[in-house]
Amino acid sequence: MTRTLAGADVARRINTDLPGAVVRSSGGDVWVELASITNVAEFLRDTEGLEFSFLSSITAVDYVEYFELVYHLTSLTRNQSIVLKAHCYGRDDLSAPSVCGVWRGADFQEREVWDLFGIRFDGHPNLKRILLWEGFPGHPLRKDFLGQDP
C-alpha cells in the first residue's frame, strides 16, 4: 500500500531546513509559500526518507479569490505519497516558479496549467500554449471564462 505521509510531519521536516516555507498542513496535504515552491520541491526530492523523485501530477483549481496549485508527489523507492499545495493570488499576470528544473516531467503539465488557467511559470524552458493555439482568447478552466458563440 502506498503510505500517505502525515502533512504535519513533512511540514516539520521542511521547516527545519527551510524556515518560513510552510503555511499550514492537514491530512496528507502541505501548503507552502508560492515563492519557495522550487526549494521545497528540491528538498522533498533529495532528502533521505522522503525521496519524492516521481511527480505524479500538477494541476490548478480556481477558487475565484485565489488559484491553488496542486502537486501530487510519489516516492517510488519508499512507496509513499504527499500532496503539495500553494496559493496564487490575483487574476491578471499571474506567475509561479517552475519546478521543471526539479522534475522534467513538469514540462508539459505546467504548459497545460498556463494554457487552461493562465498561470505563468517563471523559469520554464518553453512556456507556450499546449492544447489550444497561440492567440486563443482567455483561459477556459477559469471560473469566469464564459466562452463564445461560434
Next chain:
Amino acid sequence: MTVKTEPVTINLGPQHPSTHGVFRLRVTFDGEVIVDVEPVLGYLHRGSEKLAEGRTYVQIVTLTDRMDYIASMSNNLAYVRAVEKIAGIEVPERAQYIRVISAELQRIASHLMATGFLLNDLGALATPLMYCFRERERILDLFEMLCGARITLSYMRPGGVFQDTPPEFWPALEEFIGNMPTYIDELERLISGNEIVLTRTRGVGLLNDVDAVDYSISGPMLRAAGVEWDLRKADPYEIYDRLDFDIPIGALGDTFDRYIVRIQEMRESIRIIRQCIDATPSGPIRAETPFFIRPPEGDAYAAVESPKGELGFYLVSDGGISPYRCHVRAPSFINITPLREMLLGWKMSDLIIIFGSIDIVLGEVDR
C-alpha cells in the same frame, strides 16, 4: 567542391497514419538524422475537464469513455474510484471482481492494439495488426455481453457496475481465457524472434530508469526501463491484493523492451482473470447511492494502472451535484514529455517506431 546543405523541417501529421490519431510532429532533419523535434498537440481537445464541471457525477462516466477510447473500462474504473473515494462509497465484493475482470480484459485489448500498430509502423503492413484485431474483437464481444457497447462502454458506476453479468458471459470468458495463451504464443512466434523486428527495435529509442522516473513516465514504458512500479502491486485497489501475479520489467528501456513487456503483461492479465473467475462471489453488484451524489466538501485523487500508465482523477467537491474541478492525470499526455530527447540523433524510420512504442491515444492526450 563543398556541397551546401541545410536542415529541412517536415510536418509529420496531423493526418498521418503513424501518428495514430491527429498529432503533429515538427521534425527538423539534417539529411536523414533528426536534429530537432517539436510535438504539436490539441487537435482533439474537447475540454472534457470543463464539461465535467457542468455534469453530475454519474453523467461524467460517459465523458471518460471518450478519453482513452482504446481502453474505456480503465478510464471508467479510475473515475468511479475517485468518486467513491471523495464520497466514501463502499463497493460490493462481486462488483470489485467484475471490475477487475473487465479492466484486465481491457488491458489485453489495449496491448494487442499497441503491438499490432507497432508492427504496422515497422512496415509489416496490416498482417500482424489483423491477427491482433481478431483477438481484440473477441474481447469486444465479451464487453458487448456486459453492457451492449463495444468501444464507449460506460459500464461502471460510482458504487459498482450498472448491471450484472449475463449467464452467457462466463462460458464465453472461459473459452477466451482458454484460447488466449495460444494466440499470444502465435503472435510471439510471428514477431519476437523475427530478425527484422530485432534489428529495428533492439537498442532503439532508449530511455533509462533515472530519466523515466524524472520525466514522470508510467506504465509499460516505465517498466520497460527497468523500474518495478505497478500501482496494482504498489498501491493495490479493488481486490488486486488477493491475486497472484508478477510485474514484467525490461532491461534496457528500448523499443523492443516496451514491446515484450506488453506481451508479458497480457499473459499476467490472463493469470489474473483466471483467478478471478473462480473467486467471484455472488451478491449485489452496486452499492445504494443517491440519484445525485453530493460528496462532502474537499478533494480526492485516485489513480489506477491503466494500460498506458498511471491514470488518475483529481476531484474537488463544493458539496454540489457536479464536481467543482475534475482533473485527469493522463498517462499518454505525460508519457510523450521526453519525446524530443528520445528522438534526437535517430533517423526518420526510427522516429515512427519509437513514437509507436510509447503507445499513446490522442483522445487522452488532448482530452
